[in-house]
Structures are given as structure tokens and as C-alpha cells.
Amino acid sequence: xxxxxxxxxxxxxxxxxxxxxxxxxxxxxxxxxxxxxxxxxxxxxxxxxxxxxxxxxxxxxxxxxxxxxxxxxxxxxxxxxxxxxxxxxxxxxxxxxxxxxxxxxxxxxx
Amino acid sequence: xxxxxxxxxxxxxxxxxxxxxxxxxxxxxxxxxxxxxxxxxxxxxxxxxxxxxxxxxxxxxxxxxxxxxxxxxxxxxxxxxxxxxxxxxxxxxxxxxxxxxxxxxxxxxxxxxxxxxx
Numbered sequence: 557x558x559x560x561x562x563x564x565x566x567x568x569x570x571x572x573x574x575x576x577x578x579x580x581x582x583x584x585x586x587x588x589x590x591x592x593x594x595x596x597x598x599x600x601x602x603x604x605x606x607x608x609x610x611x612x613x614x615x616x617x618x619x620x621x622x623x624x625x626x627x628x629x630x631x632x633x634x635x636x637x638x639x640x641x642x643x644x645x646x647x648x649x650x651x652x653x654x655x656x657x658x659x660x661x662x663x664x665x666x
Numbered sequence: 667x668x669x670x671x672x673x674x675x676x677x678x679x680x681x682x683x684x685x686x687x688x689x690x691x692x693x694x695x696x697x698x699x700x701x702x703x704x705x706x707x708x709x710x711x712x713x714x715x716x717x718x719x720x721x722x723x724x725x726x727x728x729x730x731x732x733x734x735x736x737x738x739x740x741x742x743x744x745x746x747x748x749x750x751x752x753x754x755x756x757x758x759x760x761x762x763x764x765x766x767x768x769x770x771x772x773x774x775x776x777x778x779x780x781x782x783x784x
Contacts (some may be wrong), residue, residue, distance in 0.1 A: 557727045561709070594711070594768030601761060601777060602703075602711065607770030645711050649767050653716060653725025655701070660710040 560585065560646055560658035567664040575663045578629040578646035584656055590649035593631045595623055596609045597642045605644075606631060619637040633663070641665045668692040670762050670775035677781045682752050686776055688745040688762030696720075696740035699766045702747045704758040705777070714760070715747065730761070753781045 561579040568574040578585070578593075585591055591609045594602035604613055605620035609629065619634045629648070633640055646658035676773040686702070691743050715736040715776040716725045735748040747761050759779050765771035 559712075567719055576688055588767075590767050592765075594771070595702045596711075601774035602771070603774075604765075604772045607772070608768050614768075629707075645772070647711075647713070653723055654727065655713040655716065655725070657711045 557654060557656055558623055560608055560648060560656055562644075562658040562661045564659070565609055565628065565662045565664065567666055568633075569666045570638065571613070572636050573632055573634045574636060574663060575630055575632045576646075576647065576649075576663070578631070578658045580627050580629075580648055582627060582650075584627075584648040584650040585624065587651065588643045588649045589624070591622065591629045593620075594645045595640075595642050596646065602645065631648060634666050638665050644645055668773050669763075669765065670773060672760065672762055672775045672778035675760065675778035675780045677783065678752055679784050680697070680753060680782055682739045683748070683750045684701070684752065684780060686747040686749065686760055686762075686778060686780070688747075690743045690745065693764070693773075695738075695743040698764045700736075700745045701743075701765055701771060702736065703761045703763055703774075704756075704770070705761070706758040709758075712758075716747045717745070749780070752780075753754065754782050756780065 557643040558629040582599040701716045704712045733751045759777040761777045763771035764773040
């Protein structure tokens, strides 16, 4: 049950886009559409951004979008804003009532 | 307002036990799937355990299986995590969160700190 692999960091200037990858295996991301993404600001609880690969909960801006290809999921943040500077995590169902998070990506707005 | 409030954390020696509680309000707790997630301050999120609405289906991370037990009392709108044989590496902030297989974890508590140390 290894963590999904994310790049440790990503960055972009205001208004630009940044894409974060989340690489798993055929036992988790590759087998299920149960991929979700979370944003966490320092000292705060995580917040759900994307569920079921590409669906946004009510209230989440459409600047956040998700996709999946094979064993890799991706989160794209378009039109970067200062408040997007935070940590991002992916999560996938891994079968047998188990789940796994990604290693996390720190996004910096330059 | 949908709310989850954890309690029961603290300092415990290696090998000891602790029971965390998470009281839910503002939604139909008895219909919700629930999770526990751990985070060492400054580190990443680690999924710990999940239970379905009536506790008939549960799951555990390999690192806690056999030592931790998740349960719930739907009459009290409360989720529990019984943690036995605690190890140093169990230290962290424990969050309870609501979520099903497809829908992600859409509501989180504020977290409770567990420190395992001699």
C-alpha cells in the first residue's frame, strides 16, 4: 500500500496554469475512477476540490479541473491566484475497502 | 451547518492505548461513510481507516491493521477509533472525515493530536 507519487513542488505566476500529476498503479488509480484531490492551507484541515476524477463539489471554482489516463491522475489549476498557494494531495480507492493518498505537492505562486 | 469535532487525543507511551471520538452534526450521520486520516505536522496525509454507514464494512491501512479498530454509534452520531499497541510512528494529527467511495472526503474535522512517546 504505497503512497501515490506526486511532485514535491510546482509553481507558476499569477494567471498562469499549473498541472500536478499523481501516479499510482493498476491496483488503485488504474482500476477505479475514485480519484479525489484536496487543498490544504497551513494549519487548516484539507478541503475537497475534485472527486470521481473530474467532478467539482458545489462552491469549488472551475479553475480547478481533474483528469486521468491509465495509472496517472492530474489536477490543473488555471488562472493561478495568490490564495492558491498551498499543499495539494490526491487520493484513490485501492480496493478491499482501502484508500491511499499521494505524497503531496506544494504549489507556490511566484 | 455540517460539523465534525474530534476529541480524545493526548500523550501516550509506546504500547499504550487511546480512543478517539468524532461527533457529527448537521447531516444524516447514520447514512454516511466515515474515515480517519493521520498527518504528522509538516508532512503528508495518510489514510488510516474507513467504515460504511452501519459498520458492516470496514477497511484499514496495512500499518494499523490488527492494532486499530474503527466503530460508530449512529444513535450518538459518533465515530470512534480505538488505537492499541501504539507506536512512535502513530504520532500525528488525526482527522475524521465524511466520504463514500466515489464522492471524496467532503467534510473534515479540525483534527486531534496524538503523541506517542516515552
